[in-house]
Amino acid sequence: MKVELHGIHKYFGNNHANNDITLNIPAGTIQGILGENGAGKSTLMKILSGFIHADGGEILLDDKPVFIQSPANAIQYGVGMLHQDPLDFPPMRVIDNFLIGRTGGLFPNRASVAREFKLLAEQFGFFIDPDSYVDVLTVGERQQLEIIRLLWLGARVLILDEPTTGISASQKEKLFATLRILAGQGKTIIFVSHKLEDVDVLCHQVAVLRQGSLVGEAKKPFETKKLVGMMFGKEISLGARQVVGQQGGVLSLRGISIEDTRLKIKDVDLEVHAGEVIGLAGMEGSGQGSFLRACAGIVRPVDGRVKMRGRDLTGKSYHVYKRNGVEFLPAARLEEGLVPGLTLTEHFVLAEKQSGVFIDRGRGLRLAEERIKSFNIKGMPVSAIESLSGGNQQRALLSLLRDPLSLVLIEHPTRGLDIESVIYIWGKLKERCKQGAAIVFISSDLEEILQYSDRVLVFFSGRVSQPLDASTTTVEQLGQLIGGKGWAS
Amino acid sequence: MNSRWVNIGFQLAALALALLFTTLILLAAGAPPLEAYKNIITGAFGSFKKFSDVLVSWVPLLLVSAGLLVTFATGLWNIGVEGQITLGAIATTWALRELQGTSLPPSLIIFLAILAGMAGGALWALLAGALKTFGGVNEIFGGLGLNFVATALTIYLIFGPWKRPGVASMSGTVPFDEALHLSLFPGLRLSPWALVIAIMAIVVIYFLLQGTYFGLRLKAVGRNFRAAYRLGVPTWQYMMLSFLICGALAGVAGAMQVTAVYYRLIPAISSGYGYLGLMVAMLVNYQAIWAAPVALFFAALNIGSIQLPIVLKLDSSLSGVLQGMLVLFVLIVEGIRQQLSRRS
Numbered sequence: 001m002k003v004e005l006h007g008i009h010k011y012f013g014n015n016h017a018n019n020d021i022t023l024n025i026p027a028g029t030i031q032g033i034l035g036e037n038g039a040g041k042s043t044l045m046k047i048l049s050g051f052i053h054a055d056g057g058e059i060l061l062d063d064k065p066v067f068i069q070s071p072a073n074a075i076q077y078g079v080g081m082l083h084q085d086p087l088d089f090p091p092m093r094v095i096d097n098f099l100i101g102r103t104g105g106l107f108p109n110r111a112s113v114a115r116e117f118k119l120l121a122e123q124f125g126f127f128i129d130p131d132s133y134v135d136v137l138t139v140g141e142r143q144q145l146e147i148i149r150l151l152w153l154g155a156r157v158l159i160l161d162e163p164t165t166g167i168s169a170s171q172k173e174k175l176f177a178t179l180r181i182l183a184g185q186g187k188t189i190i191f192v193s194h195k196l197e198d199v200d201v202l203c204h205q206v207a208v209l210r211q212g213s214l215v216g217e218a219k220k221p222f223e224t225k226k227l228v229g230m231m232f233g234k235e236i237s238l239g240a241r242q243v244v245g246q247q248g249g250v251l252s253l254r255g256i257s258i259e260d261t262r263l264k265i266k267d268v269d270l271e272v273h274a275g276e277v278i279g280l281a282g283m284e285g286s287g288q289g290s291f292l293r294a295c296a297g298i299v300r301p302v303d304g305r306v307k308m309r310g311r312d313l314t315g316k317s318y319h320v321y322k323r324n325g326v327e328f329l330p331a332a333r334l335e336e337g338l339v340p341g342l343t344l345t346e347h348f349v350l351a352e353k354q355s356g357v358f359i360d361r362g363r364g365l366r367l368a369e370e371r372i373k374s375f376n377i378k379g380m381p382v383s384a385i386e387s388l389s390g391g392n393q394q395r396a397l398l399s400l401l402r403d404p405l406s407l408v409l410i411e412h413p414t415r416g417l418d419i420e421s422v423i424y425i426w427g428k429l430k431e432r433c434k435q436g437a438a439i440v441f442i443s444s445d446l447e448e449i450l451q452y453s454d455r456v457l458v459f460f461s462g463r464v465s466q467p468l469d470a471s472t473t474t475v476e477q478l479g480q481l482i483g484g485k486g487w488a489s
Numbered sequence: 490m491n492s493r494w495v496n497i498g499f500q501l502a503a504l505a506l507a508l509l510f511t512t513l514i515l516l517a518a519g520a521p522p523l524e525a526y527k528n529i530i531t532g533a534f535g536s537f538k539k540f541s542d543v544l545v546s547w548v549p550l551l552l553v554s555a556g557l558l559v560t561f562a563t564g565l566w567n568i569g570v571e572g573q574i575t576l577g578a579i580a581t582t583w584a585l586r587e588l589q590g591t592s593l594p595p596s597l598i599i600f601l602a603i604l605a606g607m608a609g610g611a612l613w614a615l616l617a618g619a620l621k622t623f624g625g626v627n628e629i630f631g632g633l634g635l636n637f638v639a640t641a642l643t644i645y646l647i648f649g650p651w652k653r654p655g656v657a658s659m660s661g662t663v664p665f666d667e668a669l670h671l672s673l674f675p676g677l678r679l680s681p682w683a684l685v686i687a688i689m690a691i692v693v694i695y696f697l698l699q700g701t702y703f704g705l706r707l708k709a710v711g712r713n714f715r716a717a718y719r720l721g722v723p724t725w726q727y728m729m730l731s732f733l734i735c736g737a738l739a740g741v742a743g744a745m746q747v748t749a750v751y752y753r754l755i756p757a758i759s760s761g762y763g764y765l766g767l768m769v770a771m772l773v774n775y776q777a778i779w780a781a782p783v784a785l786f787f788a789a790l791n792i793g794s795i796q797l798p799i800v801l802k803l804d805s806s807l808s809g810v811l812q813g814m815l816v817l818f819v820l821i822v823e824g825i826r827q828q829l830s831r832r833s
Contacts, residue, residue, distance in 0.1 A: 322721055330719065339713040339720075342705075350709055350720050354702045361700075400720070 001078055001156040001188050002027050002062050003048070009056035010043050017043040018054070019212040025205075027062075030179060030189040032203030034196070036231055036418060039209040041192045045159050048190075049081035050074035061157075075101065080155030084162045086142040090135035097134055098149050120148045124178045139284070140171030147178065158182065159190045164198050168283060169483040176202050194231075196224055247274045249309070250406050250438040251295060256304035258294050263287045263462040267304070270457070270467070272407070277429075277439045279449035279470065282459030282482055288442050289411065291459070295440060296328035296409050297321040309406060325406030331415060331442075333393045340386040344368050344379055344396060351400040375399040376424065391421040398428055408432060410441040414448060426452050446475045446482075460484050496826070503822040507814040514810060520803050528800050529808070533793035541677040545750065546788040548680075548687040549574070549742035553766030554773075554780045555687075555694040556738030561775045562698055563731040564711030569617040569632025571763030572639035573610040573736045577743025579643060580609025582754040585665055585747070586651070595668040602669075603744040610740020611733050613639065618732035622725045628732075636763075643756055651754065661755035671749040680749040687745075688781075690738055695777040707731055739763065765791075768816045774823075787812055 003025040010018040017040050025031045035041045047054045050068040058065050061077055068074045071081070088097050098117055099108045114130045121128055126144040134142060143163060150158060160179075164172050179189050179202065193199055199206055205219045208230040216230040251272040258265040265287045272278060280288040293299035295306070297318045305314045308324045318328065330336035338347065345368040349359055352367065368381035375395045379388045388396060394417060401408065413429065414422040429439055429452075443449050449456055450470050458465040458481040465481060480486050515522040533543050553570055560567040567573075584605035588598045613635060620631035648657040671680040698704040709717040710727045718724045746758050769787055773779035794808035 318718070319721060319723065328719060335713075336715045336719060339709045339716045341712040342709060346705060346709075347720075349702070350705060350717075350722070357702065358696075358700050359702055359705060 032206035080150030140167035279453030331411035529793035532796035556735035573739035577610035577740030581606035606744025614736020
């Protein structure tokens with residue numbers, strides 16, 4: 001199906017998220033949409049798939065102007081969207097998930113639908129048992145389920161939002177093969193990504209968004225350099241690697257084993273030194289999350305000993321770790337890190353040491369003003385924390401760290417942030433290292449890991465590599481290890 | 490500033506809508522609405538004596554609302570507050586029964602009995618808290634269950650161990666000696682002590698929630714349990730503490746009902762003040778500063794509507810209709826306001 005967008009505008013408050021975007025996508029095309037986080041890609045796709053409505057402009061499907069009211073309405077027009085986090089129902093069976101978007105009929109005929117499901121799945125070489133529960137599927141399999149479901153509902157335009165995040169290399173190959181088959185059948189594929197290499201191998205044509213505007217379009221073959229220039233508006237350099245001189249041990253892990261419902265990590269030894277940065281790489285859910293939380297006392301190891309500066313903290317709670325100079329910064333900022341409804345000032349007051357019974361408002365305000373300035377947070381002392389943008393929330397989270405600290409554990413320190421914030425936040429973290437703190441962090445951005453770490457641990461389905469020297473490791477080597485290649489069996 | 494006036498406008502609209510719907514109900518029941526409202530107003534404010542009766546009803550309502558502001562701040566729906574009032578009353582009655590024969594001075598006995606009521610309410614609340622914290626039972630279900638247990642316990646005591654000599658009756662236990670009553674203003678049913686305790690309670694809670702580290706931590710726990718823990722707040726301990734405070738205040742409300750109003754344990758000793766307190770807390774949007782006037786308004790509706798059956802042959806539950814309508818419309822209007830502000 002031919003998709004045309006004409007002069008799409010969308011405002012969120014003062015933020016012009018989509019500014020006059022016009023795109024023509026012929027049937028049978030794989031269209032790439034490239035752009036940094038916050039460039040307006042998702043907004044545009046949500047408009048096309050009926051999640052939100054445009055403030056201006058029009059959408060034409062096969063030359064007919066349409067008004068797409070809701071996602072259900074979109075699928076009637078043949079437009080289906082695959083979200084970054086699959087919008088499915090994990091506690092339910094695959095077959096029930098499959099049935100749920102279908103309208104009409106009081107009693108679904110499971111047996112015949114299961115046959116149709118199998119037929120569709122086989123066509124693309126997917127192997128999913130319709131009777132299994134969704135929560136045991138991998139992210140890649142859930143994606144496959146969603147693709148079949150949308151096709152079954154009659155999708156002729158398939159939008160995929162960052163589909164290659166969190167799936168394995170082989171699943172990615174299968175996904176790309178599937179998308180090529182679908183394009184061959186005349187279906188239109190819109191592939192949203194900020195990963196150049198994916199766009200490069202898959203797409204026929206690409207549109208680049210920056211700060212809400214369409215800044216350029218290109219057809220295969222692509223010139224990578226030009227695309228990068230369009231995406232960022234300038235050449236970005238992260239600066240030279242910075243190594244902080246290391247002193248004495250901070251964290252010592254001896255024979256740590258961790259078990260959760262899905263994974264087992266066995267017998268890890270690690271010494272972390274003051275001033276050192278250790279990056280944890282791996283596909284999402286390979287065990288690095290549990291490992292990081294075990295270093296904070298949030299997850300209890302089933303075996304082994306954890307020592308902080310020589311003190312045995314095995315089995316103690318996070319608050320004991322905290323008193324010993326450990327801080328954990330979660331990726332889910334508004335879920336685990338900050339308290340929505342409280343102001344910036346109230347956060348600083350909460351995080352500081354209590355003095356007396358009554359809160360000294362003046363002191364809290366001064367503290368807030370000082371931190372807002374030194375961490376360059378765009379917000380007021382009285383701003384509710386949830387009203388800040390993601391980047392500013394992350395800065396706020398960092399500004400809440402106390403002095404002095406021995407160990408900072410961070411999940412995805414810069415996920416979803418623009419490049420300037422990334423450089424700024426790492427500058428602040430490196431300052432901490434100079435003051436004698438060690439940092440252990442998780443990231444799915446391999447370049448971030450190599451750029452900022454001294455040593456790297458790679459996780460693959462519960463296995464943990466020996467520490468690698470970041471200065472001599474390449475992105476390719478790291479990528480292979482993450483995908484499960486090159487491990488001694 | 491502008492948005493504040495808009496807010497007040499919305500609240501007034503809610504009040505108007507509640508009145509409108511209550512009027513419709515009155516018309517459907519074939520009663521003259523204006524006459525009914527006039528009766529409520531004169532019933533509550535017609536004389537100094539009547540207004541003092543409003544204050545009698547205000548005391549337990551204010552105590553309970555103050556306590557509920559604390560549990561709401563911590564994000565807890567303490568439905569069990571009814572049972573906590575009842576247990577406060579039971580514990581007070583128990584202490585008075587135990588001590589009335591001793592040679593202790595009556596004022597000390599009353600003081601100890603109120604403390605016992607406080608402890609009784611707190612204990613009942615801690616039970617709901619422990620069920621939630623250690624048993625994973627939602628405080629709404631736990632509290633509701635405990636309310637039934639508390640009612641059953643009251644009935645058992647009145648018809649069993651504490652029954653009146655001769656014949657047990659729904660009118661309650663044997664009234665206490667006048668020496669064990671909280672002293673009243675001359676000629677009124679209002680006790681200055683009760684009034685002072687209730688006002689003190691709301692003032693303390695206001696400052697607790699507004700200006701202390703303790704209050705800020707309670708709010709943090711209520712708004713985001715996990716982030717509060719990460720920021721170093723001992724979360725389950727704070728939850729238990731907020732149950733404890735609410736239960737203690739509800740217990741005092743129960744103690745006031747025994748020592749200053751009924752002078753005995755009666756079956757419906759909590760008189761629905763717990764549920765009414767929940768409505769007050771919701772209506773003031775969990776802000777302590779508005780709790781006192783709104784509780785006074787509710788108490789006035791309660792007392793004012795006592796007139797209705799006598800004068801207009803209407804049931805006095807009309808005040809409940811109006812109160813319920815008010816809460817519903819305030820919540821609806823608030824929801825509409827949020828939707829509108831999101832759209833613009």
